[in-house]
Amino acid sequence: MASVQHVVVIGCDGLGSVGFTPSNAPVLHKLMREGAWTLHARGVMPTVSSPNWASMIMGAGPEQHGVTSNDWQPDKFEIPPVAVGSGGMFPTIFGVLRQQRPKAKIACVHDWDGFGRLLETTALDVLENVKGSPAPARRAIEVIRQNKPTFLFVHFDDVDHAGHTYGWKSPEFFAAVEQIDALIGDLLAALSEAGIRNHTIVIMTADHGGKGKGHGDATMEEIEIPWVLNGPGIATGHEIKAPVNTYDLAPTIAWIFGLRPPSCWIGKPVLEAFNAIVLDRQTRAGGIQCQDSPRKFKRIIMAEKASNTIALSRNRGDTLVISGPSEFGFGLCAAVRSVFYWSCSCKALGLLCPLTKPPSPSRRPN
Numbered sequence: 001m002a003s004v005q006h007v008v009v010i011g012c013d014g015l016g017s018v019g020f021t022p023s024n025a026p027v028l029h030k031l032m033r034e035g036a037w038t039l040h041a042r043g044v045m046p047t048v049s050s051p052n053w054a055s056m057i058m059g060a061g062p063e064q065h066g067v068t069s070n071d072w073q074p075d076k077f078e079i080p081p082v083a084v085g086s087g088g089m090f091p092t093i094f095g096v097l098r099q100q101r102p103k104a105k106i107a108c109v110h111d112w113d114g115f116g117r118l119l120e121t122t123a124l125d126v127l128e129n130v131k132g133s134p135a136p137a138r139r140a141i142e143v144i145r146q147n148k149p150t151f152l153f154v155h156f157d158d159v160d161h162a163g164h165t166y167g168w169k170s171p172e173f174f175a176a177v178e179q180i181d182a183l184i185g186d187l188l189a190a191l192s193e194a195g196i197r198n199h200t201i202v203i204m205t206a207d208h209g210g211k212g213k214g215h216g217d218a219t220m221e222e223i224e225i226p227w228v229l230n231g232p233g234i235a236t237g238h239e240i241k242a243p244v245n246t247y248d249l250a251p252t253i254a255w256i257f258g259l260r261p262p263s264c265w266i267g268k269p270v271l272e273a274f275n276a277i278v279l280d281r282q283t284r285a286g287g288i289q290c291q292d293s294p295r296k297f298k299r300i301i302m303a304e305k306a307s308n309t310i311a312l313s314r315n316r317g318d319t320l321v322i323s324g325p326s327e328f329g330f331g332l333c334a335a336v337r338s339v340f341y342w343s344c345s346c347k348a349l350g351l352l353c354p355l356t357k358p359p360s361p362s363r364r365p366n
């Protein structure tokens with residue numbers, strides 16, 4: 001299995017879960033069928049853009065980062081952030097990636113001009129406000145071709161515009177969803193043409209949905225958002241059952257890249273979306289080779305438990321459940337390496353050993 005070298009997040013303003021029907025977005029539905037997904041992820045209150053985009057990239061809610069409304073500005077806010085990172089603001093995934101992977105190529109192309117104020121602008125190689133489809137998609141495609149970015153965030157605004165003008169779930173709204181779906185198809189094609197699709201995890205999500213011609217209130221139509229993940233290491237055709245919150249996005253991306261999350265983040269990586277990425281990460285670390293045998297576990301699930309020990313159990317023969325304390329998700333490389341190494345000699349567990357040679361504990365994915 002190819003290793004993950006790139007993450008592309010496609011953020012569709014206003015494309016809450018109300019925008020998904022079986023037929024109106026063929027590209028997104030194909031990503032779902034071949035990936036992991038939920039239509040029951042949640043945004044934060046209030047269901048407006050700035051608090052939700054901020055929560056998504058900041059790994060925390062408005063109570064922590066202080067972006068409580070669209071009126072928020074870096075120098076104008078109601079409550080200050082609980083923490084300030086090296087970028088001089090509440091740390092986002094952009095700043096955390098730059099700090100821990102200085103050579104990463106980081107890019108963001110956003111249609112809504114307000115998005116750019118929510119992140120550490122100096123952390124990015126490319127940060128551009130490109131207005132009106134298909135221009136943002138065209139620019140993002142250029143960035144994919146020219147930069148092969150480690151992390152690319154693309155923000156589309158058209159669905160939100162259609163919702164405000166014609167109403168959510170109106171024919172015009174669904175037409176806008178179809179248009180964005182086609183542009184997402186163009187982005188995927190560009191990843192393939194650039195030769196990086198097999199090394200790229202694509203994540204599609206939204207800031208909020210809508211009801212009538214607006215959003216901002218506490219209704220399921222406004223707060224439920226999609227999460228669609230597709231790429232190497234992502235489970236296929238799997239509907240994520242665990243609760244997912246928008247502020248889990250930054251920790252999930254950090255986990256993919258093996259980054260240490262700032263202590264002020266409250267989100268958790270959505271590990272249920274992943275298949276054998278843990279083994280793959282070990283391969284990248286050079287310590288473990290996975291055998292692609294038919295008896296390999298089809299799924300590896302990380303489950304939380306209260307005690308400080310890590311336990312293994314098999315589920316229906318093809319699923320390995322590794323349970324441990326919640327913090328261990330971020331130390332998973334080391335933990336799973338030792339777990340698998342240990343399980344080799346522990347025949348009582350009846351586990352298939354994925355090791356062909358002992359791990360080298362000093363190396364980590366970079």
Ligand SMILES: [Zn+2]
Binds near residue numbers: 013014048049207208
């Ligand atoms: Zn919005």
